[in-house]
Every structure is written in C-alpha cells, then in structure tokens.
Amino acid sequence: MSGGSATPLEQSATPQVDALQAHLLDHTLRVLLRDGYRRFSMNAVAASAKASKETLYRHFGDKAGLLHAALVRSAGMIEPLLHVGLDEASSPIDRLRRLGMNYLHGCYLPESLALQRIAVADGADGLGPLFADEITERAVAVVEDDFEALGSARPRQDAELFLGMIQGKLHERIMLGVEIDDLEVQLARNVEHALEVLAPYLDSMPSDPHR
Amino acid sequence: MSGGSATPLEQSATPQVDALQAHLLDHTLRVLLRDGYRRFSMNAVAASAKASKETLYRHFGDKAGLLHAALVRSAGMIEPLLHVGLDEASSPIDRLRRLGMNYLHGCYLPESLALQRIAVADGADGLGPLFADEITERAVAVVEDDFEALGSARPRQDAELFLGMIQGKLHERIMLGVEIDDLEVQLARNVEHALEVLAPYLDSMPSDPHR
DNA sequence: CCGATGCCGTACCGTACGGTACGGTTCGGT
DNA sequence: ACCGAACCGTACCGTACGGTACGGCATCGG
Numbered sequence: 009m010s011g012g013s014a015t016p017l018e019q020s021a022t023p024q025v026d027a028l029q030a031h032l033l034d035h036t037l038r039v040l041l042r043d044g045y046r047r048f049s050m051n052a053v054a055a056s057a058k059a060s061k062e063t064l065y066r067h068f069g070d071k072a073g074l075l076h077a078a079l080v081r082s083a084g085m086i087e088p089l090l091h092v093g094l095d096e097a098s099s100p101i102d103r104l105r106r107l108g109m110n111y112l113h114g115c116y117l118p119e120s121l122a123l124q125r126i127a128v129a130d131g132a133d134g135l136g137p138l139f140a141d142e143i144t145e146r147a148v149a150v151v152e153d154d155f156e157a158l159g160s161a162r163p164r165q166d167a168e169l170f171l172g173m174i175q176g177k178l179h180e181r182i183m184l185g186v187e188i189d190d191l192e193v194q195l196a197r198n199v200e201h202a203l204e205v206l207a208p209y210l211d212s213m214p215s216d217p218h219r
Numbered sequence: 220m221s222g223g224s225a226t227p228l229e230q231s232a233t234p235q236v237d238a239l240q241a242h243l244l245d246h247t248l249r250v251l252l253r254d255g256y257r258r259f260s261m262n263a264v265a266a267s268a269k270a271s272k273e274t275l276y277r278h279f280g281d282k283a284g285l286l287h288a289a290l291v292r293s294a295g296m297i298e299p300l301l302h303v304g305l306d307e308a309s310s311p312i313d314r315l316r317r318l319g320m321n322y323l324h325g326c327y328l329p330e331s332l333a334l335q336r337i338a339v340a341d342g343a344d345g346l347g348p349l350f351a352d353e354i355t356e357r358a359v360a361v362v363e364d365d366f367e368a369l370g371s372a373r374p375r376q377d378a379e380l381f382l383g384m385i386q387g388k389l390h391e392r393i394m395l396g397v398e399i400d401d402l403e404v405q406l407a408r409n410v411e412h413a414l415e416v417l418a419p420y421l422d423s424m425p426s427d428p429h430r
Numbered sequence: 431c432c433g434a435t436g437c438c439g440t441a442c443c444g445t446a447c448g449g450t451a452c453g454g455t456t457c458g459g460t
Numbered sequence: 461a462c463c464g465a466a467c468c469g470t471a472c473c474g475t476a477c478g479g480t481a482c483g484g485c486a487t488c489g490g
Contacts (some may be wrong), residue, residue, distance in 0.1 A: 185347035
C-alpha cells in the first residue's frame, strides 16, 4: 500500500507518519511472535507499541488491515535476503546452492513462520493468497530465472521442484511445531542432497552448469 | 486427556459408546470443513451433531481433546489410502508413482487440509506434533520402505526428498487457500516430473528399479 | 496566541465463545 | 417396576476480543 519506495499521489511523504506506522507494524510482528496467532489481539499490539487502539484503527482500518500491512512490510524485508552473496558464486550450481540456502534461511525466520501460520490459518480473509503472491511467488520467480539461465526447458516447474526438494518434509514439521535438532545442518544436507540428485538432470541442460 | 474414564482398552468393549463418539467426531470434521478453524466452536459441533455440549465434554474433556480425537480418527482413515493399488504396480518405479499419487490424493482431501490447518495454526496445544506423528510420519515411513527396497543408501532422506519433490510449491499454495486449476493434472505432472528427474539417481541404486 | 489535528489512556458496548449447571427425558440393567 | 446413567435442550457465567467513544495532552500552522 503506502510503501516507502513510492507514493505516487502526493509528494508530502510525511516521514513522521511513516515512522509511526513502521513502529506499529514492528510491534505487530513482535506480538505475533510472542503470543502466536491464536492469542494475537489488537489490545496486545496497542499495549506493546504503547499506542492507542484508536491509532491502530485510524492507520489500518481493522484487524485484517493491520495483518495485511504487516505481511506486506515483512515481505519487503525478507525478499532481499534471497540475493545475499549470489554474485560471489563460483558456478551456476554454486549459485543454486547459495540461493537454496538463502531461501531456507528466509523461510525459517521466526517472522516468516508466524506470518505463514496466520496466512494458512484461514484463507478466507484473503491473507493466504496475499502471502502466496508477496512471498512464495517472488521466491519462485528468482529461482525460475536461475533455471532459465541454466537452459531448463521448464524453468518454472524446475524451480518449484527444486524448492520442494530442499524443503522436503522439514518445512511441514517446522510448521507443525515439531522441535528440530541441528536445523542448520539439516538445511545444508537437504540442499546438498538435492543438488547431488539433480546433477545428472542439470548436466542434460544446454548450458553446462559446471561452466 | 481424551476419552476420560470410559476409554476402552479393548476396542470391542462398548460398541454403543464408540458409535456415539464416532458420530460426534464425524460432525466435528464436518463443522471444521464447513466453518474453517477460526469459526470452529463447540456450540457448532453440538448443534450439528444434535448433541448436548455436556456430552461433548463428557466424552472428550475439552476442546483440545475433541480435536485431538478427531485428528487421530482421521489419521486412521487416511493412512490406508496410501496402499491402494500398490500391489498391482508393474515395477518399483510404477509402485513409486502410485504411492506418490496416493499420497498427494490423501494430502489434499478436504479433511486432511482442515486438520493440517488447525495443527499448524498453533503448535502450543500439542496438535501440531501429533499431526506430525500420526500422519506425516506414517507416510514417510511407507515411502521409506520403498526406497529401502530399491537399495537406497539413505532411504529416509530419499523418501523425504521424493515427497518434497512431488508436492513442490503446490502444497504451500493449497494451504494458503490459493485456487488451483486442474489439480489432478498438476499432481500427475509433479509426480512424473519427479520420477523423470529421479531416474538416473534410482538407476544408480543396487537394485535396478526397472525390474 | 489560538484553533485544529493527532495521539494517548481508559472506559465502554456488543458479541462470541468455552465451560458448567440443571431440569426433564429416554433407556438399559436388575 | 424401579433406579441410575446417559442424554438433550437451554440457560447461564466469566472472559476475551473487536471496535468505538470521549476527555485530556501535545504539537503545529496561522
């Protein structure tokens, strides 16, 4: 909505207001993380942010609006993490490896999990599709570009396949609240295993992934 | 916990009580499907089942107990679907194909989705881990056996990889409430694509998958 | 210096839900 | 025939939440 990057209608950016909104959304996330979705309430957000409920409603309309804004804001903050260190990759496969790890790291950020939980909890209020558009879709698009550069005949399908591979059942378990040991190790193992299994398939693509 | 004092140690002890419980759990599922998790209430279940709330509480203790019982019951009904038509497979790979399709079909049953939603919504009440144990774990175990028979060196990892592959991002989208066109076609395509990509890896296993 | 705007704090309203209580009824066992 | 268990229907209680209203304080433009 009123993103900091571009406000097309008015030039009066009023950084004060934006700062307050950012503050409110910050605490929205914090409360979501602390209390979980089921115990999340406008009262708790107002208290945490030391703001009045009236202010929350003035800025975001209603509860759904607040969550909507929080999701969009978070999406904007998570997405750049995907690209970290990508240009230092030593080969297309190494690039894929880094991209995969970045994706998983972003995926299992506490904020991401909290947001995905509320998005999943009930698609009726439109938060679910929004999450799919703002977060899932963007990640797939990035990976898709990589597969296209590799010469894949079905970059989109391959991207989704790859992301599914590196997530495996881990994603489901984490979403279900199962305690995971050595998460970092498992993530790396999943990515390596996926790349290993994928190697012959990648080799069959026009552009040799080993440069 | 669920069942309370009347929990039958031998399942054939009190068919009457079991029939009522089954009826109540049936309507629990129905209401869950109709109203979604957020609007799910004990009142609604009682009304739908034409039962008194007192009865619900007598049999299941509290809301969590009711959902717990409903999940366990459903798990028992979903799991057998995994094995349908498996012994008619023409080859280990065909067996894997059937298993994959069965899994996806079970996964995207409305009941499964509703249950997974409530299990994901908040792991605090222990429903999440229960789902992981009762449903996810069982499916992985079955696929794991298949990979072991194929001669996989890491059957567990391979099973999780395979399931992740055939789910791809589809699972996430469905959970997020995105409308899916031609679900059946996409499921089949995911499975075929996974088998195709996996073929060289399977060929490398001691037991030749092509019989 | 003054009015307006935005905000805080608190109180408030309506509703919905989890869980309990109770009177009346059905039904199986003795 | 009788008793008690289980059940239904309804009413009830406490609480929590979404959303609104209002009095008081700060800040800012004129």
